[in-house]
Amino acid sequence: MTSTQPHANGDPIAVARPVEATDNPYTLGVFAPVHDELTLDDLTVIGEIPADLNGVYLRNGPNRQFEAPGRYHMFDGDGMIHAAHFENGKVRYRNRYVRTKAFVEESDAGRALWTGLMENPEGNPWGNGHGLGIKDSANTDVIYHRGQVLATWYLCGTPYGVDPLSLETLGAQDFLGTLAGDMMAHPKVDEATGELIWFDYGPDQDFLRYGIIGADGRQTHLTQIDLPGPRLPHDMGITDNYSILMDLPLVQDHDARRAGKYRIFYDQELPARFAVVPRHGQGSEVRWFEVKPCYIYHVVNAWEAGEEIVMDVCRVKNPQHQTTFASPLSNMLAYMRLDAQLYRYRFNLRTGTTAEAELDNANIEFPSVDSRVMGRSHRYSYSMSLGNEPTLLFDGLVRFDSQTGAKEEHKFGSGRWGSEAPFAPRDGSTGETDGYLVCFVNDEAEDRGEINIFDAEDVAAGPIARVLLPRRVPSGFHATWVRADQLAEARG
Numbered sequence: 001m002t003s004t005q006p007h008a009n010g011d012p013i014a015v016a017r018p019v020e021a022t023d024n025p026y027t028l029g030v031f032a033p034v035h036d037e038l039t040l041d042d043l044t045v046i047g048e049i050p051a052d053l054n055g056v057y058l059r060n061g062p063n064r065q066f067e068a069p070g071r072y073h074m075f076d077g078d079g080m081i082h083a084a085h086f087e088n089g090k091v092r093y094r095n096r097y098v099r100t101k102a103f104v105e106e107s108d109a110g111r112a113l114w115t116g117l118m119e120n121p122e123g124n125p126w127g128n129g130h131g132l133g134i135k136d137s138a139n140t141d142v143i144y145h146r147g148q149v150l151a152t153w154y155l156c157g158t159p160y161g162v163d164p165l166s167l168e169t170l171g172a173q174d175f176l177g178t179l180a181g182d183m184m185a186h187p188k189v190d191e192a193t194g195e196l197i198w199f200d201y202g203p204d205q206d207f208l209r210y211g212i213i214g215a216d217g218r219q220t221h222l223t224q225i226d227l228p229g230p231r232l233p234h235d236m237g238i239t240d241n242y243s244i245l246m247d248l249p250l251v252q253d254h255d256a257r258r259a260g261k262y263r264i265f266y267d268q269e270l271p272a273r274f275a276v277v278p279r280h281g282q283g284s285e286v287r288w289f290e291v292k293p294c295y296i297y298h299v300v301n302a303w304e305a306g307e308e309i310v311m312d313v314c315r316v317k318n319p320q321h322q323t324t325f326a327s328p329l330s331n332m333l334a335y336m337r338l339d340a341q342l343y344r345y346r347f348n349l350r351t352g353t354t355a356e357a358e359l360d361n362a363n364i365e366f367p368s369v370d371s372r373v374m375g376r377s378h379r380y381s382y383s384m385s386l387g388n389e390p391t392l393l394f395d396g397l398v399r400f401d402s403q404t405g406a407k408e409e410h411k412f413g414s415g416r417w418g419s420e421a422p423f424a425p426r427d428g429s430t431g432e433t434d435g436y437l438v439c440f441v442n443d444e445a446e447d448r449g450e451i452n453i454f455d456a457e458d459v460a461a462g463p464i465a466r467v468l469l470p471r472r473v474p475s476g477f478h479a480t481w482v483r484a485d486q487l488a489e490a491r492g
Contacts, residue, residue: 061476
């Protein structure tokens with residue numbers, strides 16, 4: 001494995017050396033942070049950037065500003081958005097920190113003020129809205145809604161508005177003062193209605209708070225869905241008329257909570273359930289569907305099919321921390337290395353029964369569909385294949401055909417690791433493969449990043465263009481594509 005040492009300009013570069021038992025794998029190599037904010041126009045292109053690829057690819061991820069005391073977790077790192085803006089066959093790269101309230105306080109102090117989520121937060125200045133005492137770093141996802149992207153956080157937090165072109169942080173988004181809670185990592189946007197659907201949860205909260213932000217930017221709906229105890233759901237599904245939320249057996253360790261710490265465990269004595277609620281319905285209208293025990297980080301898509309709700313997910317059979325790695329710290333972080341398969345649920349609203357089945361046995365995660373069909377039946381999904389590594393690394397890109405079960409796959413190559421690759425419709429696109437896929441790729445041997453562009457019609461052929469960057473884009477979390485028509489809306 002590689003470690004890092006500072007460049008002359010302060011940026012870390014990869015250097016080979018033995019990894020010590022106390023090393024944190026998420027601070028080394030392709031995960032190591034960068035500290036300057038760049039705007040780069042004159043970039044080397046191998047191949048040709050399509051002239052009908054117009055919009056911006058944005059990817060969020062952890063990039064800590066200051067080293068903090070204690071053990072580091074990826075969710076501690078300050079959010080940094082990396083963007084590739086395409087216009088008329090040209091591309092511009094830009095990266096900027098998400099300037100959260102905590103980021104600004106630490107920047108003003110010139111040092112870390114918070115410990116990480118694996119440490120006791122007793123000395124932290126303040127925490128998220130659920131009293132965890134942990135820094136809300138807005139480092140997890142980016143979602144386009146009403147002219148801006150929202151940077152969100154893993155454990156429910158404040159969504160931060162960001163300009164999709166300049167990457168300027170526009171500030172904490174409270175939706176004209178109407179947002180009644182925090183927001184989970186993966187709110188859903190229905191492009192047909194302009195609604196943003198969300199929920200929140202907490203370590204001491206025996207309910208989900210479920211709400212909707214309307215097309216006018218104000219909260220239009222709020223209800224409470226009761227649970228038997230605190231839960232840690234991460235994602236949800238939407239259809240034209242329903243929302244699907246989860247009660248899964250990954251829970252907060254109550255002994256750790258009483259000691260002021262954050263720790264999760266998989267309680268196999270608890271059932272796994274899905275709540276189907278009318279989109280604008282009340283908690284009293286929920287229909288519960290029980291399924292085989294599991295955990296789900298990410299939903300592919302959901303839709304209505306007659307009397308059924310169908311939902312495709314990446315299903316994790318056992319998210320419990322593993323104990324097969326070289327050091328105690330690596331073991332504590334092992335649950336970040338996902339083992340998930342494409343899986344389908346069918347919830348029959350007439351009979352109350354559930355059918356479930358695996359769609360494919362490959363280990364893939366971070367799925368996406370064409371955002372224009374979110375909540376409606378899709379044929380194609382695009383996901384990342386996970387490398388056989390002890391850390392969260394993506395070694396390839398997979399297109400899955402849900403009608404035929406066929407897969408197209410591209411592997412990035414030895415020592416090359418990718419980022420989530422959402423579908424980017426070409427100008428005038430008429431279908432779910434009529435466009436491109438864009439992602440960042442890190443090359444460990446070259447110690448630099450690339451922007452890779454794929455034809456969605458032929459993923460297996462590999463990238464049709466590679467844009468070489470002068471440095472790495474640290475491995476991170478989720479990405480989105482903002483179309484040219486959406487950028488026009490953002491410009492005003």
